[in-house]
Amino acid sequence: MFVVCDKSKIDQKGIIGAPEFVVEVASPNTSARDYLIKLKLYERYGTKEYWIVNPQEKSVAVFVKAKEEDSI
Numbered sequence: 651m652f653v654v655c656d657k658s659k660i661d662q663k664g665i666i667g668a669p670e671f672v673v674e675v676a677s678p679n680t681s682a683r684d685y686l687i688k689l690k691l692y693e694r695y696g697t698k699e700y701w702i703v704n705p706q707e708k709s710v711a712v713f714v715k716a717k718e719e720d721s722i
Contacts, residue, residue, distance in 0.1 A: 668695035676704045689713060 652669035654660060659667045672692055676684045684702050692700045693715060702711045 668692060668697045670697065671699045671701075672697055673701045673703060676702050676706075678706065685711070 651673045653671040654665055654669045656667075656670075659665055674684050674688065681704070689700060689702075693713075696715075698715050700713045702713075703709075704711070
């Protein structure tokens, strides 16, 4: 599941750019990909918050992008 708040990112073909918020349900087969590859990709492209729900462990890992400070 993902959330896109900026309407300008949505067109007839789908979403342009990264969603602001993503919830991923991990499975034993995709767990490494969710925690390593997808996390880095979402971070690189500006997703502000990424949750990984792990039903087997009954846990939720929450990753929040740090705010960038304005330079003086």
